[in-house]
Each structure stands twice: as C-alpha cells, then as structure tokens.
Amino acid sequence: RRLSSVEVATFFLQRINTLGKTLNAFISVDEEKTLAAAQAADRLIAAGKAGPLTGVPVAHKDIFCAKDWLTTCGSKMLANFRAPYDAHVIEQFNAAGAVTAGKTNMDEFAMGSSNETSYFGNVISPWRRNDGSTAALAPGGSSGGSSSAIAARLCPAATGTDTGGSIRQPAAFVGISGIKPTYGRCSRWGVVAFASSLDQPGPFARTVEDSALLLQAMAGHDPKDSTSAPRAVPDFAAAARNPDIRGMKVGIPTEYRVDGTSPEIVALWSTGMEMLKAAGAQTVEVSLPHTKYALPAYYIVAPAECSSNLARYDGVRFGLRVPGKDLAEMYQNTRGAGFGKEVRRRILIGTYVLSAGYYDAYYKKAQQIRSLIARDFSQAFEKCDVLLTPTAPSPAFAFGAKADPLAMYLNDVFAVPASLAGLPAMSVPAGLNREGLPL
Ligand code: GLN
Secondary structure, eight states: OOOOHHHHHHHHHHHHHTHHHHHTOEEEOOHHHHHHHHHHHHHHHHTTOOOTTTTOEEEEETTBOOTTSBOOTTOGGGTTOBOSSOOHHHHHHHHTTOEEEEEEOOSGGGOOSSSOSOTTOOOOOSOOOTTSOOOOBOOOSSSHHHHHHHHTTSOSEEEEEESSSTTHHHHHHHTOEEEEOOTTSSOOTTBOOSSTTTOEEEEEESSHHHHHHHHHHHOSOOTTSTTSOOOOOOOHHHHHHSOOOTTOEEEEEGGGOOTTOOHHHHHHHHHHHHHHHHTTOEEEEEOOTTGGGHHHHHHHHHHHHHHHHGGGOSSSSSSOOOOOSSHHHHHHHHHHHHSOHHHHHHHHHHHHHHSTTTTIIIIIHHHHHHHHHHHHHHHHTTTOSEEOOOSOSSSOOBTTTTOSHHHHHHTTTTTHHHHHHTOOEEEOOOOBOTTSOBO
C-alpha cells in the first residue's frame, strides 16, 4: 500500500520527537505546520500533480529563512527571530510539494566543524565506536543537525550550507551523501550570511541519487541573488541513476597526501581509486601546488566577510537587544551577549585583517592566494575530469577533542580549497574504519 504523505510525516515526526531529542538534532519542530504541508501534498497527489519530492519530509538547516518558522542560525542573537519570508531554496521545495520536517541544529552562524558552537547545545551523532566506548561523537559541522538527522533516519532528506566544508564534512562523519554545489548554483536569498563569496546551499541524503533529486529542486537561477547562475538545471537524478564513468580521468592531487591524515583514510582513498578503475575510469596524479595555503587563506577570507556580514546584528533592527545607557553601550551589550565565543573570535580576526594597517598584508594576500588556488584547479582539470580526495583527515571525533581552535580548523584542510575556487564537491560514504565509524 502506498502511504499517504500524512502517514509518512507522522512516522518521521515521531522519530524526531523521540530520538531527535536525544541527539538534539532539531531546533524547531512544529507538528501542525508539518502535518498541514503533508495534507497539502496529499491533495497534490490526489490531483495527479505530484513530483518526485511531493510529500517527502525535508529538514532544513536553521540558517534558511522559512516563513513563520523560527530561524535562529544556532545563535542567541536570533533565538527569537521568526522569518517573515521563505528563502529561495525553501520556496522551491514548497513548490515541489516537499514537507518541511523541522529546522535543524547547527554551529552558531555556521562557524564550526563539530556542532559544538550552537547556542542550543551540541548535536550528537547516532554513531558509536565499536570498542565499547560510549563517548558521544560529533556529527560534524556546521550542518550537524542535518547530518545527524539523516543518519538516524529522522527524515529522508535535509538541507545544509557549505562555506568551507559544512555539508561535506558532516556527511563524511555520519556516512551519508552530501553535495556542495558550484558557487551560484543555489540561491543564497534568505540564507543567513556567513561569508557571502563562499556560502552555498546544498543537500544531504542517504544516497547520491536522493541528493541529486534534492539538488534538482533547490538549484536554479534567482534574480534576487546577483551571484546566482543563470544556467539551466540539468537532470542530476537521471545522471546519478546511470553512472557511466568509462574513460573518465580521475585526478589524485599529490598535495592532498597531508601528514596527520589517518592511515585508514589514506588506505580507503586507494581503495576508492581501485573502485573507480574497476568501473572503467583511469586515475592520474595531478598537482595543486598552492594547497597548503588554502586553509590559512580561508581563515582570513571567511572571518573578514563574517565580520562585515555580522555587523548588521546591532540590536536596532532585528534579533536580540540588550539595552545600555547610550547607543554605543547598547551595541556592546547586545553583541557581547548575543554572540558566542567562536563567532566573536571570527569577528575579531575579520576586523583585524580588514583594518587599514593590515589589509594588504592579510586580506589582499589571501585574495591573491585564492586566485592561485582557483588556477591550480583549472590547470589540473586540463589533465582530468574530476578529483578523488578524502573529505576530512579524520573520522568523527569526540566532543572536546579539538578544544584548540586551530586543531578544529585543521579538520577543514581538504574541504576549503574547493570552496575558495567555487567548485562543486560531494562526499560519498566509502567504508568503515577499525572502530566501525564511517569514512
Ligand atoms: N568549518 C568551517 C568553518 O568553521 C566551515 C564552516 C562552513 O562551511 N559553514 O568556517
């Protein structure tokens, strides 16, 4: 028997309200809204107007504005902010008849790699090590609520955003598929801004094919985002269903053999090469000589843009306001109380690298590096069609394991180059390590 959309929504809501609470994967759940959307989907189906996503519950990272839903971005600053309109991505999902399953937890303003910076608390991965350890593991970040929700089967589909790995790394940590589209493929309209030249919405699902279906719904030109690409959206799902990679050249970047990468990941990387060869592809060694500068350049560019974007949270227009004796004190009180430690660190770094005396030494240099990194990729793609690399240098780690911010930033080493170059990138689960954790 074909289940109705209401039955499907009811099933997943029940999991969200039980397991989802344990994992702290959601910030907002609204059964009434979700069930009303499911009823509307059932009406579309009855009218013969259903598309592939009609009635499918989709959880949205709490960075997407969704009309009348809380949109907190994981921050105290926006803890009570109700979006007055839908993000373009949300509009597209609604138009496809998808059902919003809730808003997922995330690192504050999408800054983090473990979901430990959320004002609403850590998100827990449903995975455990198989060595008897009961330590809770990070689901990756910043879209950890979405990754944890898919891995725990709280919903079949979710959205995220990726600025420097926030879709790919959480997908890798919980063994699901996640796509960071080409910059400009999905509109940033209605997405709370972190680093505008890097931010890109994308999907999470259990399989690549499901992710492709979601991407097809999310993608498309939006005149309200001047960086949105005016390009037709190909049939991603059809391509995923008929994967023919015979004759494809898969580049293996020499510089991604980075010290400190888990040996199991290096071994699985070789297995991946063998899998692709067995399917008819051929591997070629390529060089991306500026790789080692990508991480430092990212951690200048992203904070610089964040410091500028987050200047809007001033207690005047929307979000938190903490009064003071005059305007300046009100700003200080509001921003001091509303932003967590990591966000404040990024704002400080960003304003520093943009300040008059340091702009040329840091921000301008980082922008130059960014061009060189993009050029590295263009040159590599003269020799190959795609690249195969690890997503992260380690499997999921326990909370508190990377208390030093630099150690946390290092986890993004393989993710940020594609972001700086605006390239698409996808995480595909490829195996488990000795402790039974996904890689
Ligand atoms: N972990 C990276 C950071 O903290 C990436 C975050 C993201 O992609 N939103 O900046």
